[in-house]
Amino acid sequence: MSARPIDEPNRVSSQLELLFDLTFVVAVAAVTARLAHEIMEGHALAGIVPFLQVFFAIWWAWMNFTWFASSYDTDDVAYRLLTMVQMAGVLVLAAGVPAASEHADFTFVTLGYVIMRIGLVGQWLRAGAEDPARRRTALRYAGGISVLTVGWLYHSMLAPASAELPLFVLLAALELAVPLWAERTEPTTWHPHHIAERYGLFTIILLGESVLAASRGVAAALGSTEVSSTFVLIAVSGLVVLFALWWLYFLVEAGDGLSDRRNRSYRWGYGHYGIFAALAALGGGLEVAVEQSGHGVTVGTLTVGYAVAIPVAVFLMLLWMVHARVVAESAIHPVLLSATAAAVLALPFAAPWIGVHGVVAAIAVSCVLLVAVTIAANNAR
Template sequence: MAGRERSRMVAAEGDHKVTPAELFFDLVFVYAITQVTALMAAAPSPGRVLAAMTVLALLWWCWCCFAWLGNVVRADAGALFAVLVTVMTVVFVVSLVVPEVFADAPGGLPAPLVFVLCYGAVRLLHLISYWISSPGDTALHATLRRTALLSVGPPLALLLVGCAYDGTPRLLMWLGAVAIDYGGIYLTGASGWRVNSPGHFAERHGLIVIIALGESIVAMGVGVAHFPLTGAVIGACAAGILLAAGLWALYFRRFGEPAEHRLGALDGDERTRFARDVYTFLHLPLVAGVVLCALGMKKVLTQVADTGHYDLADSLHGTVAWALTGGVGVFLLGAAAITRRSTGRRPVALLVGGVCGLAAGPLVELVPALAALALLAAAVLALVVALGRRTASGAAGAAGPEESPAA
């Protein structure tokens, strides 16, 4: 009986919380996100950024698959833990080849093919595990069949075909695969999928945002590796930490909590659709924005530390100049979309901030790199304070004169 208990899937309850097994599972994605930044940093260009975002979108799908599964099946009990360890191994192999998926190095296995085969293995493991988890759920099984036909089979075939080409043709085919994959999930609908524990689901996605922010800090450390510590380096590190703290505060103090409350207030297919839109789709821009910003932060720290090749008056240029503020812009636009979907309000400050971040690349080239990072951190922190005051005044107005503390 003990053997049967270990081999079956164990259902998660409605008050399910994130388990240590899921935190362990996330560790491999720390490295995966770091490798996406490395893919861009090796040869920064608009095409390389687009290629990196394509890879990130595929990796994001691998993570999301098991975030959904872990909400209905316990990751720390039964057979799912063995599946997670297997997926960790496969994703780690994927991460190893990420820097070479669009510029395969000579020798060894073909990196693009290894990436695609491992990605396909993760998607198939997810579908099989989901099928086994609910043997009598006909609605879920019908949805899984539609998912395999629309969102797994065609994209995987296109990814495999893309491996036979180099450069732009491969990138276009892989972009097409991502579009089909995401569109297929949307077309399969909400029927069959379930979100048993809103708290667990929101916490899982909050943790992946923290992982992305952690990668931005790691990127700064990599940027100053093998260079002497100076006062300017310390100042740049402080500015980078403040920028990461500002993005953290925006998520966890401003728009993450309303999204979780809205998720908990819904049920059935409405809850599933909201989870798909806000967490599966709209959290990707948050992670992508942090990864883009990490590229800019890494280059700032490198220029500040490498006094033999750069002066403190030197600025960022080209793609990395845009990435520094553009990443924050992508993050803010994702936050605006989440706020709109969660509350129905139009988040003007987030929208304006996002557009300004996307357009500020040319301005970054006009000021020293360290000053650009410090000004960006100050702007994000100012936005956090402004949104906090607006929230507080809105809450006081909603309370009315009889309920307000002043009364």
């Protein structure tokens, strides 16, 4: 297991990486559906913290595999088997999402996490044994991950209820610190264009999850009412929002920026937690909004409006903040992004007069205008 070259030409995602991503579809779908349920039950605020906690576990597991694979993907039998162990862990984690979100019971989430860590530690130990130049780095990763896995087991099984959230925050912070500490010896050889592609693919998966979540809302709405103009407007507007966010994300080519500014990769990579979480939350918000059009939801229109508006605004602001770290000149002007985000956040206040369908349609128009103005500005340069 020797390190792959940083400048390897034509480096793209492997078939195994694509299969690995598909296992996360199940986990993200579970956490998105749970968030939508909490919103519909009128417990939106109470559901946010469990959502962010579980999504952190999902995102961090994906991150661990992605950056390791960018440096050490040998695609041999041992590598494939250890990766499949991690896939099994993802599925166990997904099975534990309802209990974690509803009862703060992280037993199965932690069990899935431990299974994934077994595979990941095995990969790092193998890298340490077979790549002498980066042995200390690999062993630091293996040691840090192992120690923190014990911490997660304590958090899940022994920690008192009052200490669960503070301990979670501490363990999450330490998880983020492990790569910073490990890479101080001899940096790994992750490929910048490969990493940018992997993040783009996960963005597409999350947008697809939003489509899936909205389709669940469509099915529920159709079961309780006939097709109406309100229903059609909110469903179409939701798709337009997703198309616009996809367009905005891929206006920026991060591969060259990551190549030129490798020292800023942590902020870029870690900042995507907010972008990814916002897209997942948007799926839950759209599911509630679509179902609300069929009069199957009793929660207030302001809450439903903000269930869509907040994720969109967070996505827009973080999109610029994250990419500004690595690109020389952002394709999207920060003033335009800020103004659009502010407008999106203000729109739900009009819900009592224009309804949720009007709010979602106005959000869609705002995003489309942002895309159109940005394209025109870029073409004029």
